[in-house]
Amino acid sequence: MSTPKRIYTLSSEEAAEAENLTLRIAKEYSGPADEQLLRDLPLLAAELPVGQRRFLRDFALEDELGYCVVRGHNIDDARIGPTPQHWRGRPNPTPEFAEEILLLLHGALLGEPFGWKTQQDARLVHDIFPIKGFETEQMGIGSTDTLTLHTEDAFHPWRADYLLLECLRNPDRVATIVSEPDLRSLDPEHLALLHEPNFLIRPDDSHLAKHNVTQGVDAEFSEIDEMKADDNRVAVLYGSREHPYIRIDPYFMEIPTDPAPRAALQAVSDLLEASCLDVALTPGDVLVINNHRLAHGRQAFQARYDGTDRWLKRVSITTDLRKSHERRASATARLI
Numbered sequence: 001m002s003t004p005k006r007i008y009t010l011s012s013e014e015a016a017e018a019e020n021l022t023l024r025i026a027k028e029y030s031g032p033a034d035e036q037l038l039r040d041l042p043l044l045a046a047e048l049p050v051g052q053r054r055f056l057r058d059f060a061l062e063d064e065l066g067y068c069v070v071r072g073h074n075i076d077d078a079r080i081g082p083t084p085q086h087w088r089g090r091p092n093p094t095p096e097f098a099e100e101i102l103l104l105l106h107g108a109l110l111g112e113p114f115g116w117k118t119q120q121d122a123r124l125v126h127d128i129f130p131i132k133g134f135e136t137e138q139m140g141i142g143s144t145d146t147l148t149l150h151t152e153d154a155f156h157p158w159r160a161d162y163l164l165l166e167c168l169r170n171p172d173r174v175a176t177i178v179s180e181p182d183l184r185s186l187d188p189e190h191l192a193l194l195h196e197p198n199f200l201i202r203p204d205d206s207h208l209a210k211h212n213v214t215q216g217v218d219a220e221f222s223e224i225d226e227m228k229a230d231d232n233r234v235a236v237l238y239g240s241r242e243h244p245y246i247r248i249d250p251y252f253m254e255i256p257t258d259p260a261p262r263a264a265l266q267a268v269s270d271l272l273e274a275s276c277l278d279v280a281l282t283p284g285d286v287l288v289i290n291n292h293r294l295a296h297g298r299q300a301f302q303a304r305y306d307g308t309d310r311w312l313k314r315v316s317i318t319t320d321l322r323k324s325h326e327r328r329a330s331a332t333a334r335l336i
């Protein structure tokens with residue numbers, strides 16, 4: 001097997017090609033949730049530079065690395081305008097529609113983009129920037145506290161297979177934290193316990209109704225409340241014993257009362273902490289997270305709130321829309 005590659009750096013010609021493509025597409029569709037755009041994404045993605053497409057396909061098929069980076073896209077800092085104060089109340093399409101398209105095109109090479117009715121008012125492409133009043137929250141919109149290591153939407157059976165973060169702006173080089181643990185180094189006894197549904201996990205705060213104003217999704221918020229109250233016990237490791245996948249968010253998990261599973265959870269949490277690396281994204285980077293292998297977080301920072309703050313775009317990708325069929329309004333609907 002070939003060694004998986006971590007970073008693909010576009011040439012300036014490739015970056016210009018991708019930029020022309022997204023600017024053209026932005027004129028042809030109404031916004032990131034335009035159903036026709038979502039239908040057309042894989043066709044349009046075929047026009048991205050071939051080297052980049054091959055890189056992402058290798059990343060997906062090898063399923064070895066926890067993350068990779070596509071680097072060197074052009075971000076039009078003047079066109080996207082200042083970093084907004086909040087994700088609510090933005091125009092549709094936004095000035096950064098071309099950048100949202102770029103993110104969706106990357107996603108289309110890996111699977112199907114989807115969104116949550118219970119997150120960011122059911123938007124498909126999320127904004128990650130600091131919001132006043134939320135500094136100490138364990139959410140993407142926080143800042144002064146380290147965002148602790150997590151699998152994205154770890155509590156949910158339909159969580160993303162891939163999570164994509166695109167950097168629009170990051171003047172202070174605030175790092176995303178990545179942790180790709182070598183799970184084979186864990187004690188066999190701990191490994192066995194981690195493969196069993198011994199661990200209680202709760203929805204994270206970004207899915208709470210109080211952080212959303214969407215009407216008509218009461219059923220979904222009730223379900224989140226139930227998952228919060230329920231004894232939602234899951235396995236932290238799954239898939240092969242030799243090279244397991246991981247789902248974990250210690251901050252939103254309960255410490256088991258039984259000493260054996262408690263020690264196992266502690267061991268894997270310690271391993272995650274010991275395996276951390278900083279990745280400071282620069283404008284034009286797309287960080288592709290394999291949500292079955294990587295835990296991620298973010299270093300603490302001081303927000304500026306002057307329009308120049310760090311600004312990322314985020315989208316969730318599934319390789320199997322069918323598993324959420326019961327919750328989606330139609331075969332092509334993307335919100336669950």
Ligand SMILES: NC(=[NH2+])NCCC[C@H](N)C(=O)O
Pocket residue numbers: 138139140141147148149150152153204205206249250251252
């Ligand atoms: N350990 C954690 N902070 N977990 C929650 C992660 C943040 C969450 N994904 C958000 O959208 O804001």
Ligand SMILES: O=C(O)CCC(=O)C(=O)O
Pocket residue numbers: 128139140141147152165175176177296297298312314
């Ligand atoms: O800001 C980052 O680099 C990561 C944010 C994140 O993990 C999240 O919003 O879930």
Ligand SMILES: [Fe+2]
Pocket residue numbers: 150151152296
């Ligand atoms: Fe995250």
